[in-house]
Each structure stands twice: as C-alpha cells, then as structure tokens.
Amino acid sequence: MPEVVVTVAKDLEDLIPVFFKNRHKEVEALRAALGAGDFPQLAQLGHRMKGVGNSYGFELVSVLGKRIEDAAKAADGALIDASIAEYADYLANVKVVYG
Amino acid sequence: MGELAEPHSMHAERGAPTPAFRVLVVDDDPDMCSFLARLLRQEGMSVDTAGDGHAAIVRVMTSPPDLILLDVMMPGPSGFDVCRELKGDEATALIPIVLVTTLEDQDSRVRGIEAGADDFLTKPVNREELLARVKTLRRLHETRRELEGRRLAAEIERKEAIRRAFSRYVAPRLAERIIHNLGENGGLFEGRAQRIDVVALFADLRGFTRLTERVEVGEVVEMLNEYFRVLTEAAYHNDGTIFNMAGDSLLVGFNVPFAQADAPIRAWRTAREMVSRFAPIAALWEERTGFGTGVGIGICAGEAIIGNIGSPHYMSYTVIGNPVNVAARLMQMAAADEVLICGPLYGQLKGLLPAGGVQARGDVTLRGRSEPIPVYSIKITPGAS
Numbered sequence: 001m002p003e004v005v006v007t008v009a010k011d012l013e014d015l016i017p018v019f020f021k022n023r024h025k026e027v028e029a030l031r032a033a034l035g036a037g038d039f040p041q042l043a044q045l046g047h048r049m050k051g052v053g054n055s056y057g058f059e060l061v062s063v064l065g066k067r068i069e070d071a072a073k074a075a076d077g078a079l080i081d082a083s084i085a086e087y088a089d090y091l092a093n094v095k096v097v098y099g
Numbered sequence: 100m101g102e103l104a105e106p107h108s109m110h111a112e113r114g115a116p117t118p119a120f121r122v123l124v125v126d127d128d129p130d131m132c133s134f135l136a137r138l139l140r141q142e143g144m145s146v147d148t149a150g151d152g153h154a155a156i157v158r159v160m161t162s163p164p165d166l167i168l169l170d171v172m173m174p175g176p177s178g179f180d181v182c183r184e185l186k187g188d189e190a191t192a193l194i195p196i197v198l199v200t201t202l203e204d205q206d207s208r209v210r211g212i213e214a215g216a217d218d219f220l221t222k223p224v225n226r227e228e229l230l231a232r233v234k235t236l237r238r239l240h241e242t243r244r245e246l247e248g249r250r251l252a253a254e255i256e257r258k259e260a261i262r263r264a265f266s267r268y269v270a271p272r273l274a275e276r277i278i279h280n281l282g283e284n285g286g287l288f289e290g291r292a293q294r295i296d297v298v299a300l301f302a303d304l305r306g307f308t309r310l311t312e313r314v315e316v317g318e319v320v321e322m323l324n325e326y327f328r329v330l331t332e333a334a335y336h337n338d339g340t341i342f343n344m345a346g347d348s349l350l351v352g353f354n355v356p357f358a359q360a361d362a363p364i365r366a367w368r369t370a371r372e373m374v375s376r377f378a379p380i381a382a383l384w385e386e387r388t389g390f391g392t393g394v395g396i397g398i399c400a401g402e403a404i405i406g407n408i409g410s411p412h413y414m415s416y417t418v419i420g421n422p423v424n425v426a427a428r429l430m431q432m433a434a435a436d437e438v439l440i441c442g443p444l445y446g447q448l449k450g451l452l453p454a455g456g457v458q459a460r461g462d463v464t465l466r467g468r469s470e471p472i473p474v475y476s477i478k479i480t481p482g483a484s
Contacts, residue, residue: 009226011137011141012134012137015130015134015137018130018133022130044172047172047201048128050201050222050223051131051201051222051223052131052134052222052223053223054223055134055224056134062223
C-alpha cells in the first residue's frame, strides 16, 4: 500500500501516539481472536474500531471495523483475515499531518 | 486492552478551577474517552471518565454530573442498563443522558428512548454535532437550574411572608412548627375537629369600663393595644395559642395545637406574667386618670373540642367545651390581679403555687352550670416571684 496521508485536527496531536499504539495492539488482538475462532471477540473489536477510527479522522479504520464486525457475525474468517492484513498494512503506511 | 492517553479517572482535572458544568464520559474504549474529554474540556467543561457501567453508576452516585455521555456496548452492564437504572432513581433521574453509539438502527434508538435517554450521538463522532448537542443540553440544564433557584427563592419568601403574618396570631415558635408542617397529609388546619385535653386561660381587664369614661375614644384604643401587647407577650413567651380577643378579654389555649406535657405550668406562668407585665402600665394609667385597673384571670383544664369551625366562607380555628366555659366564668368572678382556677388544675399545680397564697373558695356553682365545682383563688402580687 502506498503512503496514505491523513489530516488530523491539531488539538488531537498529543493523543495520536497512544492512539496508534492501541491500534497496533488491536491488530494483535484481532489476529489472536481469529486464531482462536473467537468471533464474538472479533465482532467486539470491529465494533470498537468502527466507533473510534473516524472520530479521530481515520476513516479507513472505521470502514475496516465495520467490515470485521459484519464478517464476524457471519463467521467469515477469510474476509476477516484479509481485513486484518489490510489494517496492518494501513497502519504501516499512514502518515499523519495536523491542521 | 488499550493504553490510556488520558487515564480513565475517577477525578476531575486537578489544578484547574472547577467549571460549573460537569460531564461524565462513559466508554470502554480509552481512546474514545480521551477524544470526547478533550473536546469538552476545550469548551471549559469539567470531565470525568468511567470505563464501564459499574464504575459509571458509582461515579454518578458519589458525585452527580450535569450530563452523561454514555456508550451503549460495554462489558458488563450495557449503556441501556445504566441509563434505565439512573433514570429509575429519583436522585439521578433528571441528569441528562446522551447515548453515544455506533448502533444506528431504529431498534436501538427505540431501546434507548425506552431506557430514558435524552438524546443520541452516533459514532464515529462528529465534533460539531457533539458540541452542538452538549451545548444545547447545557443551556437547558442552566435554565432549569436558574428556574429552580428562582422557585426556591420564591418559596422561601412565601413561607417567610406566611410566618410574619401568622406570628401575629400564634406564638412565633408555634408558627414555625405550623409552617414546617404545611403540605403534609392531615396538616394542622386540614383535619377534622378533635377532642383533646386543653388548659384554657381567660384574662380580662378589671376597672377598664369606668376608666374609659374619663379618656378620649382614640386613647382607649391605644390603651387597649398597650394592654393586649403585654398579655400576648406573656402568652407567646409560654407558647400559648391565642384563640380569641374580644373587648378587653383574651382566650389562650395550651396543649394545643401541639402537645405540651407541661401545659398547666405554662398556663400558670402566663397568668403570673400577665399580671406582672401589666402592673407598670396600670400604675401609669392610674397616675393619669385616678382609676385603678388590673387583670382578672380564670384557668381551667379538661377535654375540649379543637378544630376549624365555621362555614366555607369564614372559618375559625377554635376551642370549645367545658374548660373554656368554666375558665370564662372564673374570669368573670376574678378580681384585679386575681387568678381563679378549677379543682382538677389545682391538683396539678399545687406544688408550684405560692405557699399560703392559695385560698379555697369551696364548691361554687357557676352561672349556667348545675353542678358546683371546687374553685381556688391566688392573689398575685406584681413583681413577686
């Protein structure tokens, strides 16, 4: 994935490092839940991503969260696996600018 | 699972002056809490956070906020559960609750309304929408608080006006108790008449009719006011209730409307004070007119009927019955500075009355009564203890 530039409100700047730390932990938690076949936990994690992502300005986090939540309810492990990979890729390539 | 940027705290921001409007943010996602708290603090609000439903309820109970932003899907009690509990409690029912949720379907909104939510906010949160909703609820809150303040001030003023007016009719301490009990079921002036033991005291001015022939009409009124002033002071000093003031006589009741275990003693002290307080006035009047006056008093104890008697157009809180009639007859018989008391009351006061100062009048048949009753006379020397 090429670099993705996201503009975040200046007044949230000091919150962003922790926000990303938690997102990376989230990826690990998603992988662990998928490995365990724990779809309720996956739905819960996806639900959280959906709520918090675009509140900070990261729209794709919310989009992927909804996809993971819906896929978990449908027990669609393949789609979840692909979504987790896309999430990790996004986090590796996102660049934040403040304004 | 998450690390806290601005920790889930049970405390408001430290060090900052306490803003008037306090918001509790409840969300199991610490990043969401931090985000909402940041936006609200920038608007000068004080923000507490809680990470689950249990912590939220504890926080509300110990330090009620002015507004709650409440996530719906949380571990433990859901936002619906928390909302229902808080809205079902009289102490917290009026705190506005905004449900903040990604659930956008109609069913969830209906559940939120049923749980008592005041408003909804959809995640991801749009900051303009968040602030607009919170500011609206803040204005409503402040308006409600201002109205409540005005209502309380008006209520205090109303009670004070009642107290001022009422204190002219009953002893001030009795007025306080009556006002305190206003609005309660079976309030003092709402119930039916009842039979209770009372002590009735009648006082009358001796020699006044003759004296009035020597002074101007306007002066008579001033003199009567002077006389009633000291008699009512004596009655109120002993927590008596004045039932009637007619001509130059005064009827005072004890053990009514509230119980006074020492009612006979209060009545006796009132009689003594009436004579003592009036004595200097009588002396001045005598100096001016050449006529002597004094207070004649009759006191009797027994069962009487107390209640509101009259018509829908005019009611009077009244005491009627045997002790009142007997006290009136005794008062008519009493000379200046003399107190006549009925037999049963004498039995209760014996130890308090001045040694050698009581004269048994024997059994007396009072006007309008067939059976004679024992009567005792006490001559009061003004100023004597």
